[in-house]
Amino acid sequence: MDPLTLGALVAFMTIFVLFSGVSVALGLLIVSAGFLLVFDGMRSLELMPEILFGKLDNFALLSIPMFIIMGASIASTRAGADLYEALERWLTRVPGGLVISNLGACALFAAMSGSSPATCAAIGKMGIPEMRKRGYPDGVAAGSIAAGGTLGILIPPSVTMIVYGIATETSIGRLFLAGVIPGFMLMALFMAWALYSTARSGDRDKLTARSYSWAERFEILPRVLPFLFIILGVLYAMYGGIATPSETAAVGALLCLVIAMVIYKLWNPRDLWVVLRDSTRESVMILFIIAAAGVFSYMLSSLFITQSIAAWIGELEVNRWVLMAAVNVFLLIAGFFLPPVAVILMAAPILLPIIQAAGFDPIWFAVVLTINMEIGLISPPVGLNLYVINGIAPDISLRTILLGSLPFVGCMVVAIVLLCVFPGLATWLPNMVMGPGL
Template sequence: MTELQIGSLILVCTTLVLFSGVPIAFGLTVVSIAFLYVFDGPGSLSAVPRTFLDEISGFALLAVPMFVLLGSLIGSSRAGADIYEALHRWLARVPGGLVIANIGACGLFSALSGSSPATAAAIGKVGVPEMLKRGCPAGLATGAIAAGGTLGILIPPSVTMILYGVATETSIGRLFVAGVVPGVLLVAIFCAYAWAATAFAERNVTQPRDHYTLKEKIRASGTVMPLFAIIALIILALYGGYATPSEIAALAAMLAFLYVALVYRIVNRDNLWPIFGNAVRESCMILLIIAASGLFSYMMSLLYVTQTMADLLVGWNLNRWVMLLVVNVFLLVAGCFLPPVALILMTMPILQPVLEANDFDMIWFGVLMTINLEIGLITPPVGLNLYILRNVAPQVPLMTVLWGSVPFVLIMMGFMVLLCFFPGIALWLPNQMFGP
């Protein structure tokens, strides 16, 4: 068989295995071992244990369990509800202020948790019922949280960007900094859309809004001020170059532990055991996927599938922007079926040589790809955030959640186009801080 035929067979087998419901890590491992055995002989299996260990032995990956623990600690407390309440009190008199408060809460919570599903669940559990109770359209209420939750993989710290940095051997610090401006701009655009949509919906409706005194606003903000301090310390340590992302992750996890212990009194074993248990399970899942994806990439490289596919794409002699369009359409479609972690680790060994051959900046593409993968989190058939919102708001039909997220999908697609015309949106800040 030719390399392209082997690659096509790998694609079909991997798709069938992943859609069978087998865990991603186990599915990729089974496919890799089977193809190594059949096409390269039993001797090639001796590299399986070494490849597994090599993939998860990098110092940069120490940041993964630490950021996962950070998210687990924050997600286990009332931090999400408190962030939402504080923002709501300050924005209560603004048209669409309730929706804007939820989007802002998603941005702040995602900056701490680094997880899109955790952000959607934590903020949605509190925010959606409140928005529905105050007459906000169900589609806008759920769509705003579903889309706002996707920011968890763009606004640093981001586990997804760590894995992209490991897969492409690019600077994780630069990736983190590159995600800041696009993340803040997306939050601002989401808020502007929420304001416009709410103002249009309420143009003929007179509905009293909540009113809070300055004292009540300050009291609500007091609980979440330590969270702002944690974010500030992370930014100072990361952007000031005082520590590596792994060291910052450990510091942030320790500060989050002190925060939930002192503010929310989560100190006994019955409360802490589930938190650390969830963090261990999620970290092991991510690291197993990394190891399995490394084995999968090794198998495709050994069978010369990766190189052949890259040469084929380059050999098409497409305009570099047409090539980028093809790559992004592929990622959009694949992102509707596969989670971001698996997609990054499976596709970047093939895409990176093609992108570099067309002179695309890998830091810039990391931001572009992350926004692309965000869209996959709110589009069917997988659309993880859609199902999370359906669970936290069972009174809202899934189709309503889906249609409510469509405007935000269009906003993100438009922002990707803007990022292509103005790459400085992502590259200006890291170039200013670290140099070109």
């Protein structure tokens, strides 16, 4: 069978299996084993266990459970509520300040926890009722939290960037730096839209906001600043040549646990067990997907599907920006149905040779891919953040949450366009700190 036709068949069967309700990792293994058995014989099946475990034989993978523990220890405390309250106290008299407070709290908490659902839950529980009480439209209140939660997979440290780096053998340090400027640019776009929509509907903050004294503003900072120092310390250790990403993640996880125990009195062994249990569960899920994706990539390469697709696209006489537009459409559609980690592991090994052949920077492409994945988190039918917000505020309909999120999707599209026009937004900082890439 022609490799391109075989590739189309693989794509169809993969979608069919994943839509059947099977877990992503198991679905990839089923598809890989089936096609290898039919088209390559029993010999290739004998290599599957070696490939499965060999994919996990990577020291960089240790950073994933460590960063997850770091996020889980933060999410198990009142850090989100304190972060929200601290920003509210400092920005309470700024026009539209409550929306800015929520978006800023989402960005910082998402960067610390690396989890979009945890961010939506932690900030939304306080932010959404407060915004509604002050007269903000339900769509702005819900949509801003749903969108703000997505920033965690772009602003470092990001598990999604680690997965991309491992899948494409790209420097994780460069990927982290590449997400800094686009992450804050995206947050600024979110804030700009939120302020515009607030002004259009009437700013009621000035009438309803509480006035805080300077003593009250400084009072809460000791609860928030240690976590921010940890993030800065992790980044300094990584880029100051003090430690590798995996070692830095381990130190960050330990410090977050210690701070959670000291500041938030997380002494109960049951609470600590919940943190470690949930972290282990999420880590195993991600690592299992990584291992299964390794087998899936081997199957595509063994049957010459990856090489044939890359060669076919390379022979197309189309403008490279038309090609990039098609890639973005593909990523958007995939992100509507699959979690970011699964999309990256399945698509990155296929797309990277195509992207490089077209003259695009793989570090820059990682940022574009990640923003596409952020859109998927607030878009139906999966749209995980939408359902988390609906669980927090069940009296706000999913339709209202979705409509409130759509303008933020537009902000993400604008961010992708800006990155295409000004690729230095993603590549300047990595090149300045770590030198020009190869």
